[in-house]
Amino acid sequence: MIEISHVRKSYTMGETQVDALLDINLKIDDGDFVAIMGPSGSGKSTLMHIMGLLDVPSEGSYKLHGREVSKLSEDDLAVLRRDEIGFIFQQFNLLPRMPAWQNISLPLLYSEKKFDQKKAYQLLERVHLESRSEHNPNELSGGQQQRVAIARSLINSPRILFADEPTGNLDSKSEVEIMDILKDLNSQGITLVIVTHEEEIGAQAKRLIRMRDGVIQSDERRAPLPEIKKNHLSEQSLKTKFHFGELIEHFHQGYRTLQSNKVRSALSMLGILIGVAAVVTMLALGRGAQKAIEKQLASLGSNLLVLRAGSIRVGGVVQESGVRIRISTEDVAVLRAQISDIREAAPNVQGRVQATYLNKNWNTTALGVSPAFTKIRSSEPTMGRFFSDSENQKRALVAVIGMTVVRELFGDKNPLGEFIKINRINFQIIGVLPEKGAQGPMDQDDRIVIPVQTGMYRLFGKDYLDSVDIEVVSPDKLDTVQDSIKEVLNKRHRVPVSAQSDSFQIFNMADLQSALSESSKTMSMLLSSIAAISLLVGGIGIMNIMLVSVTERTREIGLRKAVGARKFDIMMQFLAESIVVSVIGGLLGLMLAWGVTVSLAKTLGWPMTITLDSVMISFFFSVFIGIIFGIYPAKKASDLHPIDALRHE
Numbered sequence: 337m338i339e340i341s342h343v344r345k346s347y348t349m350g351e352t353q354v355d356a357l358l359d360i361n362l363k364i365d366d367g368d369f370v371a372i373m374g375p376s377g378s379g380k381s382t383l384m385h386i387m388g389l390l391d392v393p394s395e396g397s398y399k400l401h402g403r404e405v406s407k408l409s410e411d412d413l414a415v416l417r418r419d420e421i422g423f424i425f426q427q428f429n430l431l432p433r434m435p436a437w438q439n440i441s442l443p444l445l446y447s448e449k450k451f452d453q454k455k456a457y458q459l460l461e462r463v464h465l466e467s468r469s470e471h472n473p474n475e476l477s478g479g480q481q482q483r484v485a486i487a488r489s490l491i492n493s494p495r496i497l498f499a500d501e502p503t504g505n506l507d508s509k510s511e512v513e514i515m516d517i518l519k520d521l522n523s524q525g526i527t528l529v530i531v532t533h534e535e536e537i538g539a540q541a542k543r544l545i546r547m548r549d550g551v552i553q554s555d556e557r558r559a560p561l562p563e564i565k566k567n568h569l570s571e572q573s574l575k576t577k578f579h580f581g582e583l584i585e586h587f588h589q590g591y592r593t594l595q596s597n598k599v600r601s602a603l604s605m606l607g608i609l610i611g612v613a614a615v616v617t618m619l620a621l622g623r624g625a626q627k628a629i630e631k632q633l634a635s636l637g638s639n640l641l642v643l644r645a646g647s648i649r650v651g652g653v654v655q656e657s658g659v660r661i662r663i664s665t666e667d668v669a670v671l672r673a674q675i676s677d678i679r680e681a682a683p684n685v686q687g688r689v690q691a692t693y694l695n696k697n698w699n700t701t702a703l704g705v706s707p708a709f710t711k712i713r714s715s716e717p718t719m720g721r722f723f724s725d726s727e728n729q730k731r732a733l734v735a736v737i738g739m740t741v742v743r744e745l746f747g748d749k750n751p752l753g754e755f756i757k758i759n760r761i762n763f764q765i766i767g768v769l770p771e772k773g774a775q776g777p778m779d780q781d782d783r784i785v786i787p788v789q790t791g792m793y794r795l796f797g798k799d800y801l802d803s804v805d806i807e808v809v810s811p812d813k814l815d816t817v818q819d820s821i822k823e824v825l826n827k828r829h830r831v832p833v834s835a836q837s838d839s840f841q842i843f844n845m846a847d848l849q850s851a852l853s854e855s856s857k858t859m860s861m862l863l864s865s866i867a868a869i870s871l872l873v874g875g876i877g878i879m880n881i882m883l884v885s886v887t888e889r890t891r892e893i894g895l896r897k898a899v900g901a902r903k904f905d906i907m908m909q910f911l912a913e914s915i916v917v918s919v920i921g922g923l924l925g926l927m928l929a930w931g932v933t934v935s936l937a938k939t940l941g942w943p944m945t946i947t948l949d950s951v952m953i954s955f956f957f958s959v960f961i962g963i964i965f966g967i968y969p970a971k972k973a974s975d976l977h978p979i980d981a982l983r984h985e
């Protein structure tokens with residue numbers, strides 16, 4: 337039973353106030369069939385919306401089945417709409433991309449009743465549309481759509497049906513069908529309130545109310561009220577428990593919505609896809625670079641010092657030729673003799689040379705070293721042998737060559753024992769160096785190694801060394817050895833105290849190593865944060881699309897609320913949608929990253945791997961982005977007032 341007393345409703349539009357309803361008093365009994373008539377603008381719809389709990393009165397009291405409902409919260413009203421009321425609209429308000437049976441089942445999504453497909457089919461039968469269950473609304477006539485809408489209004493077995501000009505958009509044949517169904521429902525005990533401007537329809541009602549300018553003008557009983565048990569609404573809480581099935585259904589529907597809008601969904605996924613792919617690839621790239629550098633440095637040894645001659649400065653001016661300090665082989669011998677913590681000292685000379693074998697020429701680097709080279713640089717020949725100390729002393733014309741030189745000069749031929757010309761001097765090949773692989777721009781296999789004495793006196797014609805590799809007994813002795821070397825050399829060369837800081841350069845491999853790995857770490861952090869920014873941009877893309885989607889589907893939101901969706905339900909629906917976008921985008925991004933990483937690893941020769949943690953990070957990050965950037969649009973959607981949303985064009 338409906339009991340309305342002193343209800344007013346006014347709308348403020350800018351400065352002016354429109355009074356849609358002025359002091360309405362009305363009682364409607366259970367089982368009645370009431371028609372409301374009146375000219376356009378007289379307040380019929382406004383009254384219906386208040387009675388149907390889609391809108392609240394500005395003033396006055398409304399009791400539904402004995403319970404005051406005019407001041408209930410929006411969510412409480414949603415629960416009442418769902419359980420007690422069916423609403424039929426002039427424009428049908430079916431969801432366009434859903435078959436008839438799903439449109440009918442929609443209110444079940446928001447109720448605690450079991451989602452039962454059978455019930456939808458029973459209702460389809462009741463409105464004589466059993467053959468149209470799989471048809472979408474655009475494949476149905478107006479009359480058929482309205483019958484689907486009636487079936488939808490009945491799915492939660494309401495006790496009252498409100499219909500606002502249900503036949504206003506229909507031809508006269510459909511009008512008769514619809515009215516027959518509605519009258520049949522009323523005869524089964526459902527209270528029926530119908531707004532119409534057609535006298536014939538008004539004439540079929542048991543009670544006819546006429547309105548004008550927001551007041552009831554006349555109220556006429558035309559047929560007796562049937563005897564029927566009075567309904568009562570308990571005062572129990574209207575809270576609805578959340579059920580998991582609803583969540584799954586939201587994701588399901590979110591997925592379907594995206595499917596029906598393929599291009600747009602793909603575009604909004606693209607941002608997340610690129611973002612995730614970039615983050616994962618950058619992390620893998622950074623780690624790969626770091627590993628490559630570490631590997632290269634490890635092959636140099638961590639307790640290695642490299643000594644190079646510097647230059648004497650006098651009064652801050654670098655003194656050029658003549659006063660340059662040159663390290664001799666004697667210096668190396670003295671260092672080894674005086675500093676006990678030096679395990680090995682390997683003198684080096686080097687220069688660009690041209691190597692010739694038969695008619696083949698190859699420009700490469702010749703490296704003059706001592707036999708200690710094999711240990712310090714872990715370069716024991718894979719084929720043949722290294723030269724001996726006596727060969728070094730005798731300045732023998734022997735060479736050990738790298739694989740690149742082998743390929744360029746000999747192809748598949750065995751080079752051992754062959755003679756090549758290095759800068760027109762004959763050398764015999766006695767060994768081949770182990771292959772180190774191209775690491776970065778420097779090809780460590782493109783070199784010819786010869787005895788240092790041969791290099792100095794026979795090939796390059798100089799009596800000084802370019803550098804000395806010094807292996808220290810243990811890494812913690814690096815600093816003291818470094819200081820001792822400076823002291824010994826400065827004394828031997830009588831370097832003035834003022835110039836001693838610049839007289840030699842000593843590179844500490846351990847320092848170099850940590851500096852390099854530090855900078856590669858910084859680099860990969862930088863790259864990943866740039867990639868993360870693209871993920872953020874992807875998120876903003878999703879938000880943008882979601883906001884468009886909310887605006888586009890305002891009427892849909894209104895309809896969902898009208899059939900019982902609470903704020904939370906609408907929120908979940910849109911969040912589910914944005915999470916589906918971002919997660920699918922994220923997964924595709926991971927696949928892309930995997931492809932890119934594998935092919936990059938192949939071309940660069942880096943040990944690049946996608947690690948589980950970077951996968952997890954980017955996956956959760958994309959879910960997170962879906963939630964963060966979905967919340968605002970979802971909130972915006974859930975805050976819409978049902979009747980405003982339904983009126984939206």
Ligand code: ADP
Binds near residue numbers: 348355356380382
């Ligand atoms: P009916 O359904 O009888 O044609 P309505 O109930 O729709 O009339 O409208 C009653 C009056 O209230 C009209 O003057 C209309 O302009 C006004 N009105 C209805 N809805 C709104 C609204 N959302 N904002 C402002 N005025 C409104």
Ligand code: MG
Binds near residue numbers: 380381382
């Ligand atoms: Mg109206």
